[in-house]
Amino acid sequence: MSNSTMGSPCCAADPADITSTAMERELAHELTVLRRKLSVAAVLTGLVVAATLPHMLGVHGGWLPGWFTSPWTQLLLxxxxxxxxxxxxxxxxxSSLRRHSADMNTLVAAGTGIxxxxxLVATLFPGLLTSEGLPADVYYETAAVILTLVLLGRLLEARARGQTSEAIRRLLQLQPATARVFRDGIATEIPVATVLVGDLVQVRPGEKLPLDGVVEEGSSWVEESMLTGEPTPVAKGPGDGVIGASMNRSGSFSFRVTRVGADTMLARIVELVRQAQSSHTQVQRLADQVVGWFVPVVIAIAIATFMVWFLVSGNVVLATxxxxxxxVIACPCALGLATPTAIMVASGKGAxxxxxxxxxxxxxxAGGLRTIVLDKTGTLTAGQPEVTDFERLRxxxxxxxxxxxxVAAVESRSEHPLAEAIVAYATSRQGDEVLPEVDTFEAMTGLGVLATVGGQEVRVGSLRWLEASGLDTAPLDPVVARLERAARSVAAVAVAGRIEACFGIADPIKPEAHAAVASLRKLGLEVVLLSGxxxxxxxxxxxxxxxVRVIAEVLPGDKAAVVQRLQEQGQGPVAMVGDGLNDAPALARAEVGIAMGTGTDVAIAASDITLLSGHLGGVPAAIELSRRTMATIRQNLFFAFAYNVAGIPIAAGLLFPLTGWMLNPMLAGAAMAFSSLSVVSNALRLRRFQPAHRSVGGLA
Incomplete structure (x- = not known):
């Protein structure tokens, strides 16, 4: 069969690649322009400040030529x-004025422009001012220094955005550029962008997997830590799924491509991180609203300040x-940076x-959660039943x-999950015994299986079914009681009308479950087990x-109702952690839905947070990161508001009547730039975040 009918090509113009390239080019262009403008501004501003030195120092004549210190030269510079x-x-x-609004640009433009x-008035009409007894002083250096400092703040902000997007770039760099694809029976090296769904790809030891797929031939150990956080390589063989960008450690194998382009796990991760970095929190929306009314209020205060000082002193220059x-000092640049910078850093660190x-x-x-609901199967447990006990009657x-x-021959005909566990156990321990031919087979729904092998009747199923079939199950009662106390499911075996043995089957608890639950309780959350x-x-x-709290025997469709009931009982915000298709409604209903990355696509799509590795340690880690992020945002908002609340009265001249000291506009600009720098630096501290309990990611 031709591969051309098996899927659509991952065209060279992959949306994820285009977006990534466009974002990087845009940011690189912005940084280049800002550096160029800041360099020019710094040189010209330095010359303007030098030209004003004689006036500021009270030195006249001699060491600088008159044309250089002239107001006209300062105007040109x-x-x-x-x-x-x-x-x-x-x-x-x-633009803001045309929309009948005001923003940070309004304050900077108004302050420097005025x-x-x-x-300019003092330069063109100095006599007009001196005739009124006012000095014809110029403040070109003030406007230039303020603009230069604000440009420095913008450059720092742009660099911070570049640093916070580093996680996305590192993720994108994980995918190899080419793939070795079998075409007409020959392995050919082709660009990943031209691989089709259904293509057979060969991977050698030490190579990265180019795309997602299912192993068809061969076996190996694959390291997936860079994407899932799984700390040790995972064994892969025929039928196992593999993830693009993971590393093949040992053997050589071939896999059939199942996802290309924007559908791959890597592309979906990148897109989710981008969405998180560009979205807004309630705190940020509140901050945006504050900026919306803060700017007009500041402008009103500035106008009132001018009028008061002009009326008091009669000096228009002083009032100006x-x-x-x-x-300048009220410019809420720091307020605008407080939340988005922290969100970008935290999203990248989470990835x-x-x-x-x-x-x-x-x-x-996530940081404000009070209750965590954990699904049992596939979340707390491995989701793959295993035989833990095999008891034969004497x-x-x-x-x-x-x-x-x-048993292996009979149960291999069944599709029941417990049958798979029994077959795996029996085949691994039967030695050299050859599986006999099964003559007849019948699956008894909800009860067990009935088969004939070599003329003998073989039954494997529940004790109640065997007892109802007229068999004496009493000899198994002590064994069954012990297994059921240990929460084992019991499947009994009868051959030719006689009970021979029974299997104890359990879904093993994940090794990290104990530490994860302890961590959640240490974080002050109530942990609830929800199971059907x-x-x-x-x-x-x-x-x-x-x-401690268990809600059991819940039908799949009722899990969302359980979450709703917890919310109505005042135990919210509630998080639901699950991995299965039947968990999707509950994940969507909870304030925060947390899906195991090893679960179904539907569960992941319905969730707010995805743990790529399926490692439960990611749950407390996500809550820790959320709390650390919100603490950083609150610190940033405090820095921004405290700076403005303290700075505006001083800038308005509160200390001038008492001390004769006024805040020079240049110092105000420097303080404003320092405020923005402090907010960005505080947000970047999140890059050092490490979960207290376990590293759950491979890029860390």
């Missing part, structure tokens, strides 16, 4: 700083300096640790190896891992 280097501030302010215009200082947040709101809400007529061969299994089985599992 400062004008490009404002209207070329700082052009975006003025165009942004004009200082420059006042200086106070006005400019208020506008490095195998924690994918679908939105910033999920990152925010005096059995059938030898152990022969009995296991009979029998209450006795659920209670044994819960007691083993340290969970």
């Amino acid at each position: 400062s004008t490009p700083v404002l209207f070329w280097c700082g052009r975006e501030f003025f165009t942004g302010a004009w 200082a420059w215009l006042a200086s 300096l106070f006005l400019v200082s208020v506008l 490095e640790n195998g924690l994918i947040f679908r939105s910033a709101e999920a990152l925010e809400t 005096g059995g007529a059938v030898p152990a190896q022969t009995l296991l061969a009979l 299994d029998a209450r006795r089985t659920s209670e044994v599992v819960a007691a083993d891992v340290g969970i």
Whole structure:
């Protein structure tokens, strides 16, 4: 069959690659432009400041030529700083004005623009001011220095965005550029972008897997830690799924491609991280609302400051300096950076640790959780039943190896999950016994299987079914009682009308479950076990891992109702952790749905947080990261608000009547830039975050 009919090509214009390239190019272009403008602004501003030194120091004549210290020279030097280097501030302010609103650009443009215009009037009409007894001073250096400092803040912000997107770039770099694909029976090296769904790809030791697929031939150990956080290589053989960008450690194998392009696990991870970094939290929306009314209030305060000082002093230059200082120091750049910078850093750090947040709101809400509901099968347990006990009755007529061969032959016809566990156990322990031919086979729904092998009737199923069939099950009662106390499911075996043995089957608890539950309780959360299994089985599992509250025997469709009931009882916010198709409604109903990355696509799609490795340690790690992030955001907002609350009165001249000291607009600009730098630096501290309990990601 031709591969052309088996799927669509992953075209070279992969949406994920296009978006990544576009974002990187846009950021690189922005950084280049900002560096160029900041360099020009720094040189010109340095010359303007040098030109004003004689005036500021009270030195006249001698060491600097008169043409250099002239207001006209300062005008020529400062004008490009404002209207070329700082052009975006003025165009942004004009755009806001046309929308009848105001923003950070408004304050910067108004503060520097007024200082420059006042200086221009003093340069063009100095006699007009001196005739009124006012000094014809110019403040070109003030406007230039402020613009240069604000540009420095913008450059730092852009660099921070680049650093917080590093996790995405590192993820994208994991995928190899080429794949070795069999075409017409020949292995050919082709670009990954041209691989089709259904292609057979060969992977050699030490190579990265180019795409997602299912192993068809060969076996190996594959390291998936860079994507799932699984710390040790995972054995892969025919029928096992493999993930693109994981590393093949030992053997050589071939796999059939199942996902390409934007459908691959890697592309989906990248897209989820991008969505989280571009989304908004409730705190950020509140901050945006605050900025919306804060800017007009500041402008009103600045105008009032100008009027008061002009009426008190009659000095328009002094009043203008106070006005400019208020506008500049109140610029809420730090307020605008407080939340998004922290969200970008935390989302990227989460991706490095195998924690994918679908939105910033999920990152925010996770820290305030009060109740964690854990699904049992596939979440607390491995989700793959295993035979834990094989008990034969004394005096059995059938030898152990022969009995296991009979059971393996019969149960291999069944599709029941417990049958798979019995077959795996029996075939691994039957020795050299050859499986006999099964003459007849019948699956008794909910009861067991009935077969004829070599003329003998073989039954494997529940005790109640065997007893109802007229068999004497009493000899098994002590064994069954012991197994059921240990929360084992029991399957009895009867050959030719005689009970021979029974199997104890259990879904093993994940090795990390005990530590994860202990960590959740240490974080102050109530942990609830939710299961559709029998209450006795659920209670044994819960007691083993340290969970007190158990809600068992819940039908799949009722799990969402259980979550809703917990919310209505005031135990929210509630998080649901699950992995199966039947967990999807509950995941969507909870304030935070946490899906195991090893679960179904539907569960992952319905969740707010995905644990790529399926490791339960990711649950407390996600909550830790959320709490650390929200603490950082609160610190940033405090820095921003405290800075403005303390700075505006001083800039408005509160200390001037008492001390004669006024806040120079240049110092106000420097303080504003320092505030933004402190917020960005505080957010970048999140890059050092490490889960207290376990590293759950491979990029960390």
